[in-house]
Each structure stands twice: as structure tokens, then as C-alpha cells.
Amino acid sequence: MKIIHLSDFNCPYSYIGLNRITNACSELNLDVEWEMVSFELEPDIKSMSTIDRFAIKNGLSIKDARREIENIEKIAEDEGLNISYDMILRSSKDAHRLVKYVQNKNHPASQELIFKIFESNLVKNENIADHEILIGIAVSCGLDGDEIRxxxxxxxxxxxxxxxMDEAISNGITTIPYYFIENNGERLIVPGVFEKESFKIAFKDLLSGEMKDRTFI
Structure with missing residues (x-):
């Protein structure tokens, strides 16, 4: 089975969704090949607080934006993820380049690298636009620091x-996370963050041949 996920390191729901779908696969003992496809939510951002960005993007007051962020943190906490999303958003482009490079080499640490970048950004609030931060994460996953530099x-x-991202948008995808699950020539599309149990039901139906539609809703 192969799972392709459109995600961004600045998106807490991408982190939550990847955690849920990974746990679902683990509990079902599925042998999965993973691929992350980049979808930058803020491709032009240099540095901005999440509160200010939420307020501007969604037409919210600062107070309401802070409440939305607290709600996201609570959802993550319930998943065992200690996200601190009252943070500074920075470019995720180089993080995506790093992941794509490692995936292209079929390195076994690709998935570990992805989770560690999410943790660095959303839990530790480190600057993932800083090359030294990314190099440190890569080295911790067994990659060559000089090569990554x-x-x-x-x-x-x-x-x-x-x-x-251009290809995703041209195919009508405007929000993330977004999942393509491929198995024996069949492709299941899962748009959005589903609960772990819903992911498990989708996997079981796909594997049993009982999935009637190509999109799981």
C-alpha cells in the first residue's frame, strides 16, 4: 500500500492527520510506502505570528484568533501531540526541499524526518527556515550533514x-491535509483530517474490496 499525503509543516492539521493515519496503519499492521507532497500554506511568508495571520486570513479579532489557536492545541493534545501553535510562522519551503530530496533517495528515515520537522516547528517552535535547524534534524535521522548543507x-x-502545489490546485485541491491511498491499482481519496477509527474503516473497506466510491467521506 502507498499513502501520498499533501501536507505543510506550518499546518497543525497536517501533523494531527499524519499522526492519526500513521497510528491507524500501525494498529492494522499495514505495510505502507509513504510519500509527502508539498503544499505550502504560506509560500510567501517571511515571519508572522499565527495569531495575526489567523486574524487577517479569517477576518477575526485577535481575541477570536487566539481562541481558534487554543482549540487547535486542544485537539492536538487529545492526540498526544503537545503543539504550541501560538508561534511565529516562517517559510517551510526549505523543509519541503529537504524532505523531497530525502524521499527521492528512498532513504528509510524519510518518515522519521517528516515527524521530526513537524515536532521542531509546532512543538518546539524552532525556526525551520534556519538551515542549521534542518541540518541538525537531518543528522539526527542518520543523514550526512555536509550533504544536506x-x-x-x-x-x-x-x-x-x-x-x-500548482498541480494540486489545478486538480481542485485547495485545503490540506489531503490523502491518496493506493492499493493493487485502486486509489482512495481522503480529503481532510479524519478520526483514526475512520481511517481504519477506510483501509479495511479498501483492502476487502468493499469500497464503493473512490472518495471516502
């Missing part, structure tokens, strides 16, 4: 990261 100093895979 050269990657990040270059423009390698910047176009590919942008094209990922």
Missing part, C-alpha cells in the same frame, strides 16, 4: 516544490 545552500528542488 550543500542541498540547502543551492536552489535544488525549489521549482519541484512549487510545482507540487
Amino acid at each position: 550543500e542541498l540547502l545552500k543551492s536552489d535544488l528542488l525549489k521549482i519541484e516544490v512549487d510545482l507540487d
